[in-house]
Amino acid sequence: MGRWQPDSRSRLEQAAMDLYSERGYEVTTVAQIAERAGLTERTFFRHFGDKREVLFSGAAALQDLLVTAVADAPISATPLEAVTAALEAVGPMFDQRREFAPKRQAIIMASVELQERELIKLASLSTALADALRSRGVPDPAAGLTGEVAITVFKVGFERWIEEDNHRDFTQLLRETLDQLRAVTAPS
Amino acid sequence: MGRWQPDSRSRLEQAAMDLYSERGYEVTTVAQIAERAGLTERTFFRHFGDKREVLFSGAAALQDLLVTAVADAPISATPLEAVTAALEAVGPMFDQRREFAPKRQAIIMASVELQERELIKLASLSTALADALRSRGVPDPAAGLTGEVAITVFKVGFERWIEEDNHRDFTQLLRETLDQLRAVTAPS
Numbered sequence: 177m178g179r180w181q182p183d184s185r186s187r188l189e190q191a192a193m194d195l196y197s198e199r200g201y202e203v204t205t206v207a208q209i210a211e212r213a214g215l216t217e218r219t220f221f222r223h224f225g226d227k228r229e230v231l232f233s234g235a236a237a238l239q240d241l242l243v244t245a246v247a248d249a250p251i252s253a254t255p256l257e258a259v260t261a262a263l264e265a266v267g268p269m270f271d272q273r274r275e276f277a278p279k280r281q282a283i284i285m286a287s288v289e290l291q292e293r294e295l296i297k298l299a300s301l302s303t304a305l306a307d308a309l310r311s312r313g314v315p316d317p318a319a320g321l322t323g324e325v326a327i328t329v330f331k332v333g334f335e336r337w338i339e340e341d342n343h344r345d346f347t348q349l350l351r352e353t354l355d356q357l358r359a360v361t362a363p364s
Numbered sequence: 365m366g367r368w369q370p371d372s373r374s375r376l377e378q379a380a381m382d383l384y385s386e387r388g389y390e391v392t393t394v395a396q397i398a399e400r401a402g403l404t405e406r407t408f409f410r411h412f413g414d415k416r417e418v419l420f421s422g423a424a425a426l427q428d429l430l431v432t433a434v435a436d437a438p439i440s441a442t443p444l445e446a447v448t449a450a451l452e453a454v455g456p457m458f459d460q461r462r463e464f465a466p467k468r469q470a471i472i473m474a475s476v477e478l479q480e481r482e483l484i485k486l487a488s489l490s491t492a493l494a495d496a497l498r499s500r501g502v503p504d505p506a507a508g509l510t511g512e513v514a515i516t517v518f519k520v521g522f523e524r525w526i527e528e529d530n531h532r533d534f535t536q537l538l539r540e541t542l543d544q545l546r547a548v549t550a551p552s
Contacts, residue, residue: 255548256548292480295480295484296483317520317524317544320520325513325516325545325549328516332505332508332512335508336505353505356505356506357513358550359506360443360509361444361546362549
């Protein structure tokens with residue numbers, strides 16, 4: 177004994193990710209996750225509503241970070257500057273989980289149900305950002321469009337970040353992706 | 365008799381839309397749709413795979429129109445000009461169905477399942493546009509970003525077009541929305 181044990185939540189998360197990767201998300205049961213983590217099903221349900229939530233429990237924290245950063249941006253910031261600050265605020269949260277992210281992405285991509293859930297998550301983040309911009313007095317359609325642009329940058333930047341040969345950090349890739357989006361929409 | 369009868373497909377579509385609006389999508393059955401249209405269930409299934417498909421059967425035609433327009437854009441066109449041509453190509457298809465669109469949108473918004481399906485449809489359109497741009501030699505991430513920008517303009521433009529007090533046509537609103545997106549991403 178004496179070996180350090182991570183907390184129950186992390187152990188359940190790790191066990192779920194391992195099983196989803198090894199056997200597939202659809203066939204894995206909560207009982208199997210709990211067993212692999214050396215915990216009970218009851219403990220599982222103290223932390224997660226169901227087996228899908230293990231993959232999406234970070235969404236609320238991500239949304240809070242984004243929304244808070246938009247609210248905290250200087251009054252002089254343009255809508256795009258405010259969401260850029262928000263994207264830069266979440267970069268480190270992802271870089272800390274560099275190992276976890278590509279594994280999670282592979283699990284999502286293997287299941288239509290999870291892809292749908294992921295799209296809903298991204299749509300909710302876009303709406304939350306737009307609402308945060310409206311609270312700053314940004315009118316529509318600018319607020320809605322800026323929310324969508326931010327989530328596009330997030331999504332495309334994320335796909336690049338998890339590529340195997342990528343060695344840059346997420347924040348840097350988000351900045352680059354935003355610059356590329358601006359180049360694409362710039363007058364020709 | 366002697367009264368003109370629209371074809372079976374349109375009658376089924378109309379009956380389905382009426383029932384989804386009146387009673388809700390979830391509780392409406394194929395049998396009820398067929399009965400309301402004065403047709404058999406067998407006829408329904410000759411036209412549609414299930415009751416959801418009635419609401420999404422236009423997606424393939426929409427994707428074809430978008431992709432063909434990107435392919436047909438002048439060689440000199442920038443990626444954004446190519447997708448702008450694509451958006452302008454689909455405008456008239458929507459303006460012809462001015463009555464249908466807000467009704468369909470209200471049905472979609474009342475059902476989580478349908479909202480998920482709608483998000484998947486939009487994601488597929490974005491991917492199809494990006495692929496059409498890649499076929500023109502547009503590299504990544506520009507191709508992926510331009511596909512996403514086009515679908516953002518489509519989505520936000522659509523929401524404005526179906527607003528009750530809107531009297532402008534869809535093509536005009538798409539152009540306006542694209543200009544607003546460019547204003548949002550322009551250097552400050």
